[in-house]
Amino acid sequence: MDLSYQEKSILGSLLAMVLVYGYYFANALRHAGESEFGGGGIGRLIFAVIAIIVIQIVYHIILALDSKPEPKDERDVLIECKAYRNGYFALATGAFLVIGGVIMAVLARDAAPTRIIVTPFLIVNLVLLFMVLAELVKLLTQLFYYRRGLR
Amino acid sequence: MSKGRIRNNVRTLRFHRSEMTQQELAEKVGVTRQTVIAIEGDKYSPSLEVAFRIAHAFKVPLEEVFQYESSDP
Numbered sequence: 001m002d003l004s005y006q007e008k009s010i011l012g013s014l015l016a017m018v019l020v021y022g023y024y025f026a027n028a029l030r031h032a033g034e035s036e037f038g039g040g041g042i043g044r045l046i047f048a049v050i051a052i053i054v055i056q057i058v059y060h061i062i063l064a065l066d067s068k069p070e071p072k073d074e075r076d077v078l079i080e081c082k083a084y085r086n087g088y089f090a091l092a093t094g095a096f097l098v099i100g101g102v103i104m105a106v107l108a109r110d111a112a113p114t115r116i117i118v119t120p121f122l123i124v125n126l127v128l129l130f131m132v133l134a135e136l137v138k139l140l141t142q143l144f145y146y147r148r149g150l151r
Numbered sequence: 152m153s154k155g156r157i158r159n160n161v162r163t164l165r166f167h168r169s170e171m172t173q174q175e176l177a178e179k180v181g182v183t184r185q186t187v188i189a190i191e192g193d194k195y196s197p198s199l200e201v202a203f204r205i206a207h208a209f210k211v212p213l214e215e216v217f218q219y220e221s222s223d224p
Contacts, residue, residue: 004185073182075195149194151156 005063005070007146012059014139016052021132024048028125041121045128079145087138094130098123155221157196161187164209164216179208 003011027044063069072080105118165171173187180187180201189195190205197205206213 004183006185070183070185073186074198074201075182075186075189149189149192150196151194 004146005067006072006076007143008063008067009060010139010142010146012063013056014136014143016055016059017132017135017139020048020051020055025125025129031121041124045124075150078150079142082145082150083138083141086141087134090137091130091134094127094133098126098130101126155219155223156193158193158218158220159190159216160218161205161216162191164211168209176205176208180204 024044024047028041031041102118102123109117161176165173165176173184173191177184177187181204182197182201186195186197190197202213202217206216209216
């Protein structure tokens with residue numbers, strides 16, 4: 001499969017996100033019982049962010065040495081716009097779900113004792129999850145339009 | 152509103168310009184080679200400005216490069 005520089009760049013970002021955040025959320029699930037978002041949680045989050053940055057920089061250096069970087073033209077910008085639109089919808093949907101979930105959990109807790117406890121740890125990770133999903137939607141949309149074309 | 156389709160003769164025009172490469176055309180027009188490939192494959196309809204620049208690169212009128220096919224009967 002003949003991939004352009006932009007497609008290779010997007011694929012690299014996609015892989016880095018899946019690997020690093022896959023690992024992060026697998027870890028977060030193991031600590032789901034924690035009520036506070038303490039030092040360990042913040043440490044894991046900072047590690048994930050730094051890991052993403054380092055992997056992206058190393059990957060893009062290797063990519064630039066392997067294939068000549070191409071400046072973006074109008075087609076790249078148009079595809080990026082469509083990708084950001086889809087990513088925004090995913091992020092907005094996630095934000096509404098988190099807000100709705102918190103309201104429902106608080107109402108349920110007030111009405112009757114429940115096992116659903118809204119903790120800072122849960123909220124931070126849910127918001128982060130939807131941010132990551134929105135970015136994945138953006139990257140996948142870009143790959144889709146690069147492959148299928150804009151007709 | 153019915154949706155039409157924009158066809159082009161970029162591949163043929165390149166052939167008649169002593170087999171101008173996609174890269175050469177891309178550099179003349181100011182887009183990437185990938186965009187020239189997408190235009191030739193009818194996978195992308197360029198902006199009016201790029202369409203004019205392509206016609207200018209081949210020194211032909213715009214209609215000789217791009218044709219609009221209406222889906223109306």
